[in-house]
Amino acid sequence: MRKIAIFNPLRFFDLENTVSVFKYGSTIRSNVAFNTRIHDFIVVIDEGLEKAIKWHQTMMTDYPYHYSRISILGPKFISKFQRYSKLCPIFYNSCVIKYGVISKDDLADSLINWTSPFVLSRFQKMIFPVGVIDTYLQSLISQCDSQTTRLFLLSLCEDDIFYRIKCNHNLKNSLINFNNQERKVSLLEFLRKIVNSSYAGDIRFLFNDNSIKLSEKELYDSLPFLTARYLPSIIHYFQNNKSGFAIEGASLSTLNELCKLAKSITDKMACNLMNNPMSGMNSEFCVSEDWSSFIKLFFNERITLKINPSREWRANEFLKLPNEFKSRASRIAARKRFLKLLPINILFSKYIDSLHPSTLPWSPNVIDETIRRYNFKCSLLSVLKNILFNFGRIVSNTLL
Structure with missing residues (x-):
C-alpha cells in the first residue's frame, strides 16, 4: 500500500519555484479507495535549467523519500534528464504519490506547438488545478482547447x-x-x-x-x-x-x-x-x-x-x-x-x-x-524513462 496520506500536494507551493499543480487520471473519476490508489499530479516549475536544478535540490533536501536511488546522481542530472527531450520533457516521482515535474517553458511549448503528445493528451482531457493556477498557463489551456x-x-x-x-x-x-x-x-x-x-x-x-x-x-x-x-x-x-x-x-x-x-x-x-x-x-x-x-x-x-x-x-x-x-x-x-x-x-x-x-x-x-x-514515438521514450525511474525504486526497496 502506498503512503498516500503523508504528503499533501499543496506543500509543493512551499517551494520557491513551483508555478502550478494539476491533478489528472483515474482517481478524479473514481468513487472508491482514494487512500490506496495512485494519484496523478503534474507539478509545473519555473522555466530554465537552473531553476529546475534548484527545485529538485530543495525537494531532495526537504523530502528525500520522494526520490528513488536515482537521486544519488544529483539534482543537475535529474533536471537535465527531465528536460532532455521535447517529446517527453517530464520527470516522474512515484515513491509516495505519483507526480511529474515539468518546466513552465516546456509545458508552454507542448500546449502551443504540440511538441509532446505525452503532456498534451493529459491537458486535452479531464484535468484540474490544485491551488493557484498561473494565468498564462490558463490562457494556453484555453487556446489548446480551441x-x-x-x-x-x-x-x-x-x-x-x-x-x-x-x-x-x-x-x-x-x-x-x-x-x-x-x-x-x-x-x-x-x-x-x-x-x-x-x-x-x-x-x-x-x-x-x-x-x-x-x-x-x-x-x-x-x-x-x-x-x-x-x-x-x-x-x-x-x-x-x-x-x-x-x-x-x-x-x-x-x-x-x-x-x-x-x-x-x-x-x-x-x-x-x-x-x-x-x-x-x-x-x-x-x-x-x-x-x-x-x-x-x-x-x-x-x-x-x-x-x-x-x-x-x-x-x-x-x-x-x-x-x-x-x-x-x-x-x-x-x-x-x-x-x-x-x-x-x-x-x-x-x-x-x-x-x-x-x-x-x-x-x-x-x-x-x-x-x-x-x-x-512519445510513449516509447516515456517507457524508457519509466524503466530508469522504476529501476531506482526497485534498488531503493531492496536496500531498505
Missing part, C-alpha cells in the same frame, strides 16, 4: 482525391463532387475521438485489449467535464463559421443549459480538489441533481454536428494548427500521395498538382495516423 476542437473537426473532413479517381475512373465527376462531403457525427462521438486519441499508438496499449474498455469508461466518467470544456468552443466555432456548419438535435437554449450544468459540475469538482487534492468523485457527487439533469439532457437530446466545409476552409484551418503537428501530418500525407500517384496516369499530374494545397492533409485517416505515430 486547437483541439479545430483538429478533430478537420479529422471529420478527410478525403482522398486519388481514391475517387481509382474507384470512379472519372476524374471530372470526382472533382465535381469534391465539395459535397457532408459529415454528421454526434457530440458523444466527437468527445470519444478526443479521449481515444490519447490511447492511439501508445505502446502500453498496443497489445492490450483493455484499452477500449478503459477509454470508454474514461469517456462516460468525464462526460460533464469534457462537455464543459469543448461544447462552448464548438458552439462558438460553428457560430463564426455558419456556412457549411450546423448543430442539429438541440436548440441553442438547450445547448446553453447543457453547458451551464456541465460547468456547475466542473466547478464543484474543482472546489473539492482545491480543498482536498486527494479527493475525487464520491458516490454523493455522482447522484447529485446537477449530474442527473446533465446525463438526462445529454442523452435525451441527440446533439449532432453537421459539417460540409469548403476546400478553402479546410486548407486555411489546417494552416492554423500547431506547427509540429502540421509538419508531421503534411509529411505523412505527402508520402501517401506519392505512393498512390504511381499507378495513376501521368496526364493527371497537372490537375493533381493544382489541388495540392487543399488535399494535402486529407489522405485517408492522415490525422488519425499522425496522432498514432506521434503517440508511439
Whole structure:
C-alpha cells in the first residue's frame, strides 16, 4: 500500500519555484479507495535549467523519500534528464504519490506547438488545478482547447482525391463532387475521438485489449467535464463559421443549459480538489441533481454536428494548427500521395498538382495516423524513462 496520506500536494507551493499543480487520471473519476490508489499530479516549475536544478535540490533536501536511488546522481542530472527531450520533457516521482515535474517553458511549448503528445493528451482531457493556477498557463489551456476542437473537426473532413479517381475512373465527376462531403457525427462521438486519441499508438496499449474498455469508461466518467470544456468552443466555432456548419438535435437554449450544468459540475469538482487534492468523485457527487439533469439532457437530446466545409476552409484551418503537428501530418500525407500517384496516369499530374494545397492533409485517416505515430514515438521514450525511474525504486526497496 502506498503512503498516500503523508504528503499533501499543496506543500509543493512551499517551494520557491513551483508555478502550478494539476491533478489528472483515474482517481478524479473514481468513487472508491482514494487512500490506496495512485494519484496523478503534474507539478509545473519555473522555466530554465537552473531553476529546475534548484527545485529538485530543495525537494531532495526537504523530502528525500520522494526520490528513488536515482537521486544519488544529483539534482543537475535529474533536471537535465527531465528536460532532455521535447517529446517527453517530464520527470516522474512515484515513491509516495505519483507526480511529474515539468518546466513552465516546456509545458508552454507542448500546449502551443504540440511538441509532446505525452503532456498534451493529459491537458486535452479531464484535468484540474490544485491551488493557484498561473494565468498564462490558463490562457494556453484555453487556446489548446480551441486547437483541439479545430483538429478533430478537420479529422471529420478527410478525403482522398486519388481514391475517387481509382474507384470512379472519372476524374471530372470526382472533382465535381469534391465539395459535397457532408459529415454528421454526434457530440458523444466527437468527445470519444478526443479521449481515444490519447490511447492511439501508445505502446502500453498496443497489445492490450483493455484499452477500449478503459477509454470508454474514461469517456462516460468525464462526460460533464469534457462537455464543459469543448461544447462552448464548438458552439462558438460553428457560430463564426455558419456556412457549411450546423448543430442539429438541440436548440441553442438547450445547448446553453447543457453547458451551464456541465460547468456547475466542473466547478464543484474543482472546489473539492482545491480543498482536498486527494479527493475525487464520491458516490454523493455522482447522484447529485446537477449530474442527473446533465446525463438526462445529454442523452435525451441527440446533439449532432453537421459539417460540409469548403476546400478553402479546410486548407486555411489546417494552416492554423500547431506547427509540429502540421509538419508531421503534411509529411505523412505527402508520402501517401506519392505512393498512390504511381499507378495513376501521368496526364493527371497537372490537375493533381493544382489541388495540392487543399488535399494535402486529407489522405485517408492522415490525422488519425499522425496522432498514432506521434503517440508511439512519445510513449516509447516515456517507457524508457519509466524503466530508469522504476529501476531506482526497485534498488531503493531492496536496500531498505
